[in-house]
Amino acid sequence: MATEYRREIPIPSPVSQPYWDACKRHELRAQRCRTCNWLWMYPSRMCHSPDCNTLDDYDWELLAGTGTVWTFTVNHRAPNAEWEGDLPYVFGVIELDEGVMITSNVIGCDPGEVHIGMPVEVVFEDVSDEIALPKFRPRSS
Numbered sequence: 001m002a003t004e005y006r007r008e009i010p011i012p013s014p015v016s017q018p019y020w021d022a023c024k025r026h027e028l029r030a031q032r033c034r035t036c037n038w039l040w041m042y043p044s045r046m047c048h049s050p051d052c053n054t055l056d057d058y059d060w061e062l063l064a065g066t067g068t069v070w071t072f073t074v075n076h077r078a079p080n081a082e083w084e085g086d087l088p089y090v091f092g093v094i095e096l097d098e099g100v101m102i103t104s105n106v107i108g109c110d111p112g113e114v115h116i117g118m119p120v121e122v123v124f125e126d127v128s129d130e131i132a133l134p135k136f137r138p139r140s141s
Contacts (some may be wrong), residue, residue, distance in 0.1 A: 002010045004088050005127040005128065006082045007082045007083070007127075009090065009127055009128055009131050010131055010133075011132075012063060012130075013043075015045050016042070016043035016045045018043070018060050019042070019043045019060075020130070020131060022060065022062075023124060023131070023132045023133070023134055024126075024130065024131065024132045026124045026132060027062055028062075028096075028102075028122050028134055029060045029061060029062055029063060029087060029100070030060070030061055030062045030063055030096075030100050031043065031044070031058040031059070031060060032058060032059050032060075033047040033052055033054055033057060033058050034057045034058060034059060035047065035051060035052055035054040035057055036049050036051065036052040036053075036054065037102055039061065039098055039099065040075070040100060041096075041100040041101065041102050042102075042118045048136075053125055054134070061098075063096055063097075063098050063100075064096070064097050064098065065096075065121055065122035065134075066096070066097050066120070066121050066122070066139060067094045067095050067096035067097050067102075067119075067120060067136075068094070068095055068116075068117050068118060068119055068120065069092050069093075069094060069106060069114060069115065069118040069120060069136075069138070070092070070093045070094060070101060070114055070115065070116065070118070071092065071093045071096040071116060072090050072091065072092035072093070072106060072114055073090070073091055073092075074089070074090055074111045074112075074114070075089050075090070075091060076088045076090050079133075084119060088111045089105060089107075089111065090105060090106040090107070090111050090114050091103070091104075091106075092104065092106045092114070092119060092136065094106075094120060094136050100127065102134065104133075104134055104135050104136055105135045105136070106118075106135075106136050106137070107123070107135050107136070107137050108123070108137030108138060109137065109138050112122060118138065119138070119139035120136040120138060120139055121136065121138075121139045121140065122134050122135070122136055123136070128136060
């Protein structure tokens with residue numbers, strides 16, 4: 001890591017550990033139910049389909065890591081001192097090409113350039129030896 005990460009770092013649970021292991025490998029994965037084929041994000045023991053709710057019967061599917069900005073906000077005030085150096089920053093909801101949503105920062109461009117429908121791709125920030133955070137930047141092609 002180039003700089004010391006000063007914010008809270010996620011603590012994986014037994015259910016979320018495969019997600020974080022994939023992120024550390026710079027892969028974005030989501031769970032897919034073996035019973036009904038529903039794909040969901042974020043890690044959970046239960047299928048998120050409104051018609052299924054099967055427990056502990058899923059696979060981890062590799063995602064393309066591409067999508068579009070579904071909605072976003074540009075933050076001009078830091079929630080605490082650890083965020084002040086990043087102002088202004090963009091917090092967005094990304095609709096991935098596979099149809100699931102993920103919340104993350106949109107980086108790599110001026111916050112004023114971010115717009116709904118903007119094509120983005122995942123990049124990973126290695127914040128510790130165990131954790132890499134998925135973030136999104138404008139799609140390069």
